[in-house]
Amino acid sequence: MAYGDKGGYGDREMHKVICSECKKETEVPFKPSGDRPVYCRDCYQKHRPARRF
Numbered sequence: 801m802a803y804g805d806k807g808g809y810g811d812r813e814m815h816k817v818i819c820s821e822c823k824k825e826t827e828v829p830f831k832p833s834g835d836r837p838v839y840c841r842d843c844y845q846k847h848r849p850a851r852r853f
């Protein structure tokens with residue numbers, strides 16, 4: 801484990817990935833499988849199904 805900055809994610813393990821859309825480095829709380837795109841938080845919002853409020 802060599803993560804320098806811990807956010808407010810509790811004790812969930814974060815994995816550094818490159819967003820498939822904007823190519824920014826981000827972290828996700830799941831292990832990237834490598835065969836599907838991974839998005840940063842902003843792009844994930846765009847790709848997830850719209851929710852009604």
Ligand SMILES: [Zn+2]
Nearest residue numbers: 819822840843
């Ligand atoms: Zn992105």
